[in-house]
Amino acid sequence: MMLENQTLAPSDGYVTADGRQIGGVMMDLRNITLRFGGVEAIKDISFDIREGEIRAIIGPNGAGKSSMLNVISGFYVPQEGEVWFNGAKRPPTKPYQVARQGIARTFQNIALFEGMSVLDNVMTGRLRQMSSGLFSQALWWGKAQTEEVENRAAVERIIDFLEIQSIRKTPVGRLPYGLKKRVELARALAAEPHLLLLDEPMAGMNVEEKEDMSRFILDVNDEFGTTIALIEHDMGVVMDLSDRVVVMDYGRKIGDGTPEEVRNNEAVIDAYLGVSHD
Amino acid sequence: MSADFLYGIEVLINGLMAGVLYALVALGFVLIYKASGIFNYAQGVMALFGALTLTGIMSGQVPFAHLINATFGTHIHNFGWNVPALGAIALTLVVMVCFAWMVQKFVFRHLVGQEPIILFMATIGLAYFLEGMGDLMWGSDIKKLDVGLPQGGSRWVEDITAGLGGDDFYGFFIDKLDMVATLVAAILVISLVMFSQYTKQGRAMRAVADDHQAALSVGISLNYIWILVWSLAGLVALVAGIMWGAKSGVQFSLSLIALKALPVLMLGGFTSIPGAIVGGLIIGVGEKLFEYLIGAPFLGGATENWFAYVLALIFLVFRPQGLFGEKIIERV
Ligand SMILES: Nc1ncnc2c1ncn2[C@@H]1O[C@H](COP(=O)(O)OP(=O)(O)OP(=O)(O)O)[C@@H](O)[C@H]1O
Numbered sequence: 001m002m003l004e005n006q007t008l009a010p011s012d013g014y015v016t017a018d019g020r021q022i023g024g025v026m027m028d029l030r031n032i033t034l035r036f037g038g039v040e041a042i043k044d045i046s047f048d049i050r051e052g053e054i055r056a057i058i059g060p061n062g063a064g065k066s067s068m069l070n071v072i073s074g075f076y077v078p079q080e081g082e083v084w085f086n087g088a089k090r091p092p093t094k095p096y097q098v099a100r101q102g103i104a105r106t107f108q109n110i111a112l113f114e115g116m117s118v119l120d121n122v123m124t125g126r127l128r129q130m131s132s133g134l135f136s137q138a139l140w141w142g143k144a145q146t147e148e149v150e151n152r153a154a155v156e157r158i159i160d161f162l163e164i165q166s167i168r169k170t171p172v173g174r175l176p177y178g179l180k181k182r183v184e185l186a187r188a189l190a191a192e193p194h195l196l197l198l199d200e201p202m203a204g205m206n207v208e209e210k211e212d213m214s215r216f217i218l219d220v221n222d223e224f225g226t227t228i229a230l231i232e233h234d235m236g237v238v239m240d241l242s243d244r245v246v247v248m249d250y251g252r253k254i255g256d257g258t259p260e261e262v263r264n265n266e267a268v269i270d271a272y273l274g275v276s277h278d
Numbered sequence: 279m280s281a282d283f284l285y286g287i288e289v290l291i292n293g294l295m296a297g298v299l300y301a302l303v304a305l306g307f308v309l310i311y312k313a314s315g316i317f318n319y320a321q322g323v324m325a326l327f328g329a330l331t332l333t334g335i336m337s338g339q340v341p342f343a344h345l346i347n348a349t350f351g352t353h354i355h356n357f358g359w360n361v362p363a364l365g366a367i368a369l370t371l372v373v374m375v376c377f378a379w380m381v382q383k384f385v386f387r388h389l390v391g392q393e394p395i396i397l398f399m400a401t402i403g404l405a406y407f408l409e410g411m412g413d414l415m416w417g418s419d420i421k422k423l424d425v426g427l428p429q430g431g432s433r434w435v436e437d438i439t440a441g442l443g444g445d446d447f448y449g450f451f452i453d454k455l456d457m458v459a460t461l462v463a464a465i466l467v468i469s470l471v472m473f474s475q476y477t478k479q480g481r482a483m484r485a486v487a488d489d490h491q492a493a494l495s496v497g498i499s500l501n502y503i504w505i506l507v508w509s510l511a512g513l514v515a516l517v518a519g520i521m522w523g524a525k526s527g528v529q530f531s532l533s534l535i536a537l538k539a540l541p542v543l544m545l546g547g548f549t550s551i552p553g554a555i556v557g558g559l560i561i562g563v564g565e566k567l568f569e570y571l572i573g574a575p576f577l578g579g580a581t582e583n584w585f586a587y588v589l590a591l592i593f594l595v596f597r598p599q600g601l602f603g604e605k606i607i608e609r610v
């Protein structure tokens with residue numbers, strides 16, 4: 001079944017259920033196929049992410065969701081298909097270059113700098129904003145100094161925003177899981193990304209932590225206008241947060257549309273109820 | 279105060295000074311190991327190569343002279359100029375940075391994700407290559423390195439400390455070159471620590487040392503950081519090479535200063551900058567004091583070469599993770 005928004009022209013926007021204006025296509029994935037040896041993790045998938053929206057990717061374990069995020073962030077290079085970003089086809093791009101283009105991410109298994117403090121972790125997120133060169137940095141000259149001060153201020157704002165002031169100086173390795181997830185989000189936000197990719201930001205959290213995280217995600221989208229693509233297993237959360245949902249199963253796309261549409265989609269229901277695939 | 283006690287203090291001071299230099303050499307290893315997991319066997323040869331290049335540039339030697347002459351039947355050996363020490367050091371640094379770039383471009387870029395033992399083997403290859411390269415570029419004769427550092431014992435220290443003891447004490451004998459070396463090494467060590475703590479490249483270096491994936495995700499180019507750490511290791515090697523070379527001439531044995539860093543690393547851990555510093559000081563003081571108190575009187579002397587390793591081994595048995603390393607608890 002084809003869904004309503006697929007007929008939308010790339011440059012058109014739409015208005016969400018809660019009245020937010022969504023813009024044109026920012027990230028366009030066209031016929032992506034990704035293989036690991038004999039395993040096809042992604043099979044000919046196309047979908048887009050629009051300016052200002054919260055886009056969810058859902059699907060059972062091993063469906064290829066994380067792989068999809070890794071393709072967007074440059075960690076995986078698909079064998080087939082094209083990635084279009086801001087209206088231009090993206091040539092093969094290294095993960096660090098993708099990051100510098102304003103695409104920040106978190107990881108399913110949390111990838112923080114465990115030995116560094118929360119503050120330092122979040123500061124690394126600002127590397128993109130720091131343009132002073134090696135020598136002025138080494139000698140702590142003019143621009144390097146003002147830059148550091150400005151970035152500290154920006155980082156403190158993010159730390160306040162995510163309510164982690166009390167652990168600013170704590171080495172990340174000592175934090176409990178839920179807080180680590182939050183620090184990882186803080187680091188991603190510090191980059192002031194255009195597109196934020198979150199791989200299961202609420203996995204392993206209790207109800208209260210999930211509520212906090214949902215609130216942060218909505219606030220980020222609302223206050224900074226950040227476009228967000230997230231992977232989530234908790235259907236309740238997905239329904240609450242997202243504007244549009246892509247559903248994957250065994251590397252294929254089996255649904256794409258508003259949460260409402262997806263929930264009533266036959267194939268999606270089958271996939272989640274585990275109807276056999278023959 | 280008794281003269282014996284005061285001479286003991288003199289030994290201690292000399293030990294501390296030697297320790298700072300050991301710490302510096304060990305830091306060269308730590309920088310690369312932390313950022314890339316590579317144990318750089320070539321660190322000592324880099325010191326030799328740096329010192330060779332410096333003497334070569336200072337005396338206006340033509341690099342690859344032998345090769346050029348053999349190929350073209352020419353007889354050139356010298357440009358006929360002398361480059362002042364500071365200029366030559368700057369040029370040598372450029373050479374070391376080029377070396378860092380080449381190492382990354384032609385070797386380790388292609389070995390990303392390989393087993394540590396393979397990376398280690400690659401650095402052994404690199405060590406012998408660089409040694410041969412040094413020979414080829416600058417010749418294999420022993421050279422004198424004179425960058426204008428003071429030599430000999432410091433009269434000044436001797437005079438003002440002579441009053442501390444009685445008639446049988448003549449003041450501390452402290453070598454001027456050692457003093458300068460200590461000062462330079464200390465400044466370099468402190469600068470490296472500041473650089474890694476308070477600059478964006480330093481932060482990026484620490485980030486890469488901690489988690490490659492995470493570093494990539496915030497826009498850090500691993501390649502760039504690896505060239506940076508190899509360059510810094512080159513700088514450290516050059517400084518160590520200058521200090522040692524000024525003392526005992528530039529010759530192959532200079533590359534053995536790396537051996538002095540190994541016990542320091544065993545003690546301080548391979549990944550800890552404070553560990554390298556404190557470890558260096560402990561080894562420096564330990565080996566000098568042992569020689570003074572036990573080695574020379576009872577064991578016939580010359581214990582300095584092996585005592586550091588015994589100290590490190592004993593330490594290793596009780597604290598395998600090094601001075602400042604986290605305790606490793608196997609998860610089952
Ligand atoms: N680096 C890799 N090397 C080999 N196979 C991989 C790799 N990454 C993913 N895969 C395979 O690709 C398929 C999709 O994995 P992926 O992690 O994208 O699934 P997912 O939808 O994120 O699952 P989950 O909900 O468990 O996180 C799986 O079969 C997985 O084993």
Ligand SMILES: [Mg+2]
Pocket residue numbers: 065066067108
């Ligand atoms: Mg996943």
